[in-house]
Amino acid sequence: MAPRKMQIAAAGLGRMGKRHAINFLNRVPRAELVAAFSPDPEELQWAKQHLEPYGVTLYDNYDKMIEQKGLDAVVIGTATSVHAEEAVKAMEKNLHVLCEKPLSTSIAVCQEVVDAAKKHPSLKVMCGFSRRFDDSYRDAYNKMEQGAIGRPVILRSQTCDKHDPSGFFVEYAAWSGGVFVDMAVHDIDLTLWFFGDDVTPKSISAYGITAVQPDLRKYNDYDNAVGIVEFHNGKIAHYYCSRMMAHGQEDVTEIIGTEGKLSVNLNPQSNLVNYYHAGGITREVPPHYWGRFEQAFVKEANEFTDCVLDDTPVPMKLKNAVKAVQIGAWLQEALVSGKQLRFDDIGRRIEPAKL
Amino acid sequence: MAPRKMQIAAAGLGRMGKRHAINFLNRVPRAELVAAFSPDPEELQWAKQHLEPYGVTLYDNYDKMIEQKGLDAVVIGTATSVHAEEAVKAMEKNLHVLCEKPLSTSIAVCQEVVDAAKKHPSLKVMCGFSRRFDDSYRDAYNKMEQGAIGRPVILRSQTCDKHDPSGFFVEYAAWSGGVFVDMAVHDIDLTLWFFGDDVTPKSISAYGITAVQPDLRKYNDYDNAVGIVEFHNGKIAHYYCSRMMAHGQEDVTEIIGTEGKLSVNLNPQSNLVNYYHAGGITREVPPHYWGRFEQAFVKEANEFTDCVLDDTPVPMKLKNAVKAVQIGAWLQEALVSGKQLRFDDIGRRIEPAKL
Amino acid sequence: MAPRKMQIAAAGLGRMGKRHAINFLNRVPRAELVAAFSPDPEELQWAKQHLEPYGVTLYDNYDKMIEQKGLDAVVIGTATSVHAEEAVKAMEKNLHVLCEKPLSTSIAVCQEVVDAAKKHPSLKVMCGFSRRFDDSYRDAYNKMEQGAIGRPVILRSQTCDKHDPSGFFVEYAAWSGGVFVDMAVHDIDLTLWFFGDDVTPKSISAYGITAVQPDLRKYNDYDNAVGIVEFHNGKIAHYYCSRMMAHGQEDVTEIIGTEGKLSVNLNPQSNLVNYYHAGGITREVPPHYWGRFEQAFVKEANEFTDCVLDDTPVPMKLKNAVKAVQIGAWLQEALVSGKQLRFDDIGRRIEPAKL
Amino acid sequence: MAPRKMQIAAAGLGRMGKRHAINFLNRVPRAELVAAFSPDPEELQWAKQHLEPYGVTLYDNYDKMIEQKGLDAVVIGTATSVHAEEAVKAMEKNLHVLCEKPLSTSIAVCQEVVDAAKKHPSLKVMCGFSRRFDDSYRDAYNKMEQGAIGRPVILRSQTCDKHDPSGFFVEYAAWSGGVFVDMAVHDIDLTLWFFGDDVTPKSISAYGITAVQPDLRKYNDYDNAVGIVEFHNGKIAHYYCSRMMAHGQEDVTEIIGTEGKLSVNLNPQSNLVNYYHAGGITREVPPHYWGRFEQAFVKEANEFTDCVLDDTPVPMKLKNAVKAVQIGAWLQEALVSGKQLRFDDIGRRIEPAKL
Known part of the structure; x- marks a missing residue:
């Protein structure tokens, strides 16, 4: 039987969101991109062409997406203003979270995400700072x-x-x-x-x-x-x-x-x-x-996936992101x-x- | 329905063979590695762990592998001495061929591969020279x-x-x-x-x-x-x-x-x-x-796949390899x-x- | 008749003083090092060997040196604490001055040198910042x-x-x-x-x-x-x-x-x-x-000499040094x-x- | 008494000849350029302005120049075709020779210079290959x-x-x-x-x-x-x-x-x-x-001068030039x-x- 892959959903399909989605679709062998969300019709149109054919279910509603069955994790690449809210919601659905930086431009809001993560110690919650994954x-x-x-x-x-x-x-x-x-x-x-x-x-x-x-x-x-x-x-x-x-x-x-x-x-x-x-x-x-x-973003996606599947600590502490x-x-x-x-x-x- | 992927088999699981197999398994979105062959028990042992779980059928006999149903192509990464013979056999089974360089150290043998390819003009036959795929x-x-x-x-x-x-x-x-x-x-x-x-x-x-x-x-x-x-x-x-x-x-x-x-x-x-x-x-x-x-090898695998699926000319002529x-x-x-x-x-x- | 050369005296024969003296002795075709001063017996000993044989008169007293007949200029490479005093004294003897940086670590003292220079507008007074003379x-x-x-x-x-x-x-x-x-x-x-x-x-x-x-x-x-x-x-x-x-x-x-x-x-x-x-x-x-x-120090010495002999403006304003x-x-x-x-x-x- | 300086004459005032002359005039503390020769009126005109005022006697005849009293050495920077002849003549006048490369484009002629040098073992005869004097x-x-x-x-x-x-x-x-x-x-x-x-x-x-x-x-x-x-x-x-x-x-x-x-x-x-x-x-x-x-040419001129004055071996063998x-x-x-x-x-x- 094939080893289980991490089922991940991508939130946000803008400049960085697209890249995260494509990375999880094509460049993370242990992950499977199964869902994607964007509030933007143009972005969804792009997704119809580039994601849907490969088995990715599309949503224009974040809350619905994270209810999809079998999901393990969400990668958040939406506008910064909704990073935190989406991250907390995902945790409440018991989903691991890889969130594009920053969690928020407000410290108080950042802290809310950290607090939420503390309540879900079994979840991997990482705010990606790409340079941590760069070979150099x-x-x-x-x-x-x-x-x-x-x-x-x-x-x-x-x-x-x-x-x-x-x-x-x-x-x-x-x-x-x-x-x-x-x-x-x-x-x-x-x-x-x-x-x-x-x-x-x-x-x-x-x-x-x-x-x-x-x-x-x-x-x-x-x-x-x-x-x-x-x-x-x-x-x-x-x-x-x-x-x-x-x-x-x-x-x-x-x-x-x-x-x-x-x-x-x-x-x-x-x-x-x-x-x-x-x-x-x-x-x-x-x-x-x-x-x-x-290449650092590719490594980030792969290492996050490894942490989720192998239950190992994520390579950077969430509180550092704050x-x-x-x-x-x-x-x-x-x-x-x-x-x-x-x-x-x-x-x-x-x-x-x-x- | 998901776009069709190229079904490829990997011949040879030595130093370069392993790399080709892993590339087609993980880093070529439009390809699916479905079979692998090695005459070497140790290499097959490696494949049992790294390929078989992901749906790759293993063979210790090249001829049997290329009879596997649904195959589109073979990537040949065996010892140089058998490159040509394997390439010709694959063509005879109507399979596209990506062959590690050189086709042979004998010009006459190289020429046989070119001649065989001429007889199968619909097949993509490429002898990979990695530098042609390097960004620089x-x-x-x-x-x-x-x-x-x-x-x-x-x-x-x-x-x-x-x-x-x-x-x-x-x-x-x-x-x-x-x-x-x-x-x-x-x-x-x-x-x-x-x-x-x-x-x-x-x-x-x-x-x-x-x-x-x-x-x-x-x-x-x-x-x-x-x-x-x-x-x-x-x-x-x-x-x-x-x-x-x-x-x-x-x-x-x-x-x-x-x-x-x-x-x-x-x-x-x-x-x-x-x-x-x-x-x-x-x-x-x-x-x-x-x-x-x-990265050049990754690009080579992807471009070869594109040529097969899109029926476009391969980026380097086979006769140049000779x-x-x-x-x-x-x-x-x-x-x-x-x-x-x-x-x-x-x-x-x-x-x-x-x- | 040979073109007149600038007659220069070197004050100070420590690390930088020695270098200025040797530069004016050997690497400034339009200048002639004719006198040198150091209060330090060891430095004078060095000068007996390296300067005196080439016609350089040695002094252990700065005031006496600047009274030497025919002098045009002084290069000051003594301790920073006496730069300003020596520069002013030289100007009072109507000598052009090339002074190692800084004029002083005290702004007030620096200003005294600038004021003295203003009183002697015909004199070239330059505080050398070597990078200004560097080709790059x-x-x-x-x-x-x-x-x-x-x-x-x-x-x-x-x-x-x-x-x-x-x-x-x-x-x-x-x-x-x-x-x-x-x-x-x-x-x-x-x-x-x-x-x-x-x-x-x-x-x-x-x-x-x-x-x-x-x-x-x-x-x-x-x-x-x-x-x-x-x-x-x-x-x-x-x-x-x-x-x-x-x-x-x-x-x-x-x-x-x-x-x-x-x-x-x-x-x-x-x-x-x-x-x-x-x-x-x-x-x-x-x-x-x-x-x-x-090479920048060599160029500095040559350009200072050119300014003195050709009566052209020095390449850097004294007040900038302050x-x-x-x-x-x-x-x-x-x-x-x-x-x-x-x-x-x-x-x-x-x-x-x-x- | 000032240490004796090497008295040198410069033969040839073309592109490289000028540079050698100026180097010996200005950048070789232990040498004194005392004579210069060129068959070319324009070059002599240049020399009237740039060399004569500094005590350099000018010649339009090489043979006469090397008869000048007190000469120690000649630097030869004329056309390649006359290098060898001039070098040999200089040796016959008991002059040390620094000759621009090559001695000749003819091996036989090169060898004549080597043979002449062997007959004058007390003379320093060097054919300058500038890279030998380059710091790198x-x-x-x-x-x-x-x-x-x-x-x-x-x-x-x-x-x-x-x-x-x-x-x-x-x-x-x-x-x-x-x-x-x-x-x-x-x-x-x-x-x-x-x-x-x-x-x-x-x-x-x-x-x-x-x-x-x-x-x-x-x-x-x-x-x-x-x-x-x-x-x-x-x-x-x-x-x-x-x-x-x-x-x-x-x-x-x-x-x-x-x-x-x-x-x-x-x-x-x-x-x-x-x-x-x-x-x-x-x-x-x-x-x-x-x-x-x-800078390598400057060092070459200085090292040649040191060899002449200190009677030390020149840093490169003449036969290597051949x-x-x-x-x-x-x-x-x-x-x-x-x-x-x-x-x-x-x-x-x-x-x-x-x-």
Whole structure:
């Protein structure tokens, strides 16, 4: 008899939702995509063509989908605003949950998901931060764990998107939570991974500009921002996010230790081609994060499936996803207010007093 | 109703055979692996665990396997010596064939496969040269086609394996056809791709040494060899094969045109990590070709499947696979004899007279 | 008749002093080193061997040296604490001055030199920031000036020294002014160059740790520090200084504009060698700034000489040297106090009130 | 009293001659350029401006120049055709000689210089191969000597010039000796250095094309050529020369040993700048050899001077310069004839019989 496969439903069929659905359909041998939901007729039309023929039942109602018999899990790739509600509902139906980041841009809402998960300890609930599943970051982490760089103390990380002149990012800023919550949350998550998730901020500072998309100011957002998080244990992380890169996606991380350094993607590249021409030697850069992290998303889906089927712990704690958003929100607050935020050594906000 | 999938059987479950089987099992959405054959009890034992549970019927007899009902195609990953016979038998059963390179180390035998394929024009018969499916080579090819380098005239290509002190390569040399047939055949195939498959050799020269595995001489083989193929149309290819690399797999190609150059993998790397330490800055290199070409094999399997299901031409002509082996064999002859081989302008051997 | 050469005296024969003396002796065709001063008997002993035989008169008294007949100029490479006094004295003797950076770690003292220079408008007075004379920085600057990156808005720059376990940096911290005055002053000077010297800080923040040399705390200094300077015109610079690098000197700058980016020395290297070995591919890194900037110092000496002989403006304004130290001192204040510094739009300190 | 400086005269003030003269004038502290010769009025005009004012006596007659009193040495940078004659005449005047490569394109004439040098054992006679003085090649050589790559067995080296559409190279081919004598002679010299100057060719093969400058055929020359030299001791060198590079000068060497590999300049670069733009990431390449080797020529001049003044052996044997030209001439013969050349184990030509 064939080994049982995990039956999974996909919620949301937008840009990332589609990718999750297709990954679970085609690239996760131990999973079977059996259902998919979207509130959007166009997305459902796409699904009729690309999912339904392969035995995927389609829904325009999330609640109905999660009642489908035999379901083991849901992958949530809907709009951020409904991530949390859908995750909690799924848990109430005893379904495992893989939720696209972030759980929410609100810490309180994030916490509700964590609380719900605590009530269902047998369920695997994971908020996917793709870089945790990237071969290069894992190799860097393993080298660090083996002592290659001594004690890690400084982390520099940047998430830089190719400039999109369409104005998309301005609309997006209305509900994204801002650059530090939307983009740097990856860099913050890397910090919690490489520095340990018990690090406590001591101070947070951030500054930004709107160099190419002044309309972002309407939503208190910026197209370039830098921030520093000082931790209580003698470690510092500093971040740069930008939506202004001419050349493509450039997500770089350096982990600097007392005895060495590790860099990840310091020299971004689309592939292994170099083009030699009268102007010099040129290599291309992936235009989007998918060009950099496609394989990481595939690994994420596979590892989540393994955890569900084998009942092993998920590779990243849910509460870290909250902590990363929390630090991102603080950075965003510092960015917008221009004020330095300070915290005592058990992490309580000292100043400025929170509104 | 679900779209029909291609039903494929895997012949051979050794190093590459296993990989083909697993690819068709898990990574080719439009294909279904339904049968597998190996004459080797250990390999069958592996298959009982990794293939049988997923509905794959196992065979210790190739002839019986290809009689299985409903089969569309066979992927052949057995020992080179039986590639051709198995390919022809499959065609006789009206099965499409994806055959691991080379068809044979004998040109005559290769030609038999081509002749058989001609008799079955409705069948897709492809001899897989993985680099044709690699994103970087394809990008380089497209750039060249778009005129980025003018007219391509010089091609330098090397296939260099990590040194394996186990003695494996010595045994392997007994039947591999020699470094130019076994390794450089990829570089030759790239030459036929980038220069056009109508190129005709004018002269062939090759030289080699046995620097770390003197026992290779027993089989007229070498652990390092260089060769030059001069073509009649004013183009030159030169090759380097080695089984002596300390650092890992290093397969590099440069295509040099009248107005520019393209390089592929000039700076090999396992991933995007750099390690900074007291001795400098180090990056690692994949130890084997799988680390370099895994995704190319996946793409090969998917594209072959598409051709079968959609009845489109396969992306590489079968006769090129013969031509590549033929040139490889001539290079090997030049290597062993120390003599330059010369050809007239319609490709007939002039000197030395063939034995 | 041979063209007149600039007669120059060298003050200070320590690490940098020696290099300046030797450069003017051997590598500046239009200059003649005719005198040298050191208060240190060992350094004078060195000079007896390496300078005196070539016609250089030695002094253990600075005042006497600058009275030597025929002198045109002095290059000052003594301890920072006497730079300013010596520079002013030289001007009073009507001598041109090339002074090693910084003029002083005290802004007031720096200003005295600027004031003195104003009184001697015919004299060339330059405080050398070596990176201004480096080919790579100049190429980057020219590309920016030609519009290659649009409007520059973000600058990231780091000055990172190889870890020196001898304890030298601890003693040095007693009088160096701190990492931001001693090291980042180069990065700040680059900021003034690439952003324009009229930029006005809006806020300054900085944080540091003592990861490998805890004794630095005695002198309010750090072995790793990061800082952000936000400017009033919508530009941001962020800096990283470290004395903890395992691999060598790593001075990197990125200038990010609205339409492109320029990086300088993102991949540091001692030379053009790569070493391939069982652990991967390694390149070495210069251990010290001299390995990176030797040719820049030679160019600096030559260009200073040209300015003196041809009566052309020096390539960098003296007041910038003061401004760079000022910003460095503010960063150091922010670092030590943990407080954000704020400035109004004409550059007046708002908060915290200066002590 | 000042240490005595070497008094040197410069013969030839063309492209390279000027550079040698200026180097000895300005960049060799222990040397004094006291005389210069050119048969060319324009060059003499240049010298009147750039050399005469600094005490350099000018000559339009070589014989007269070398009679100038007090001369120690001559640097010969005239046309290749007169190198040998001038070198021998200088020796007869008891002058040390630094001669630009090659001594001659004729082996017989080269040998005359070697014979003359043998008669004057107290004289330093060096034929400069600039790469021997390049920091990167020296670092690679030292690493090899320290055993970093085991036993070196394969050397790949290329000398590739930027395409010059002016037609200069066609005229130049009339007397340059051909690509292997003119360009690859550097790669051959590196071979003699890294493999040892006692290596004996076993076979020589070479092939070429005229892709962009068909007129080269008039002079039996090519704009792209590849060649293989097989040595009797189990080592192989292969070469590529081109005058067709779109991007600039690209002189690359790889030394491959039984336990590792060293590469020199595999990624050519003008400087440390990378430019990030909508088309990717670009770095520039030096357009000419001077951009790559300027510092090597300075070091060559200084080391030659040290040898003369300190009476130490010159760093490269004169007979190697002959051997390099000899191998280059054989490669050129193989290239033009299309025939493989073979040699017995004491280096005597076996076939084809020499004309």
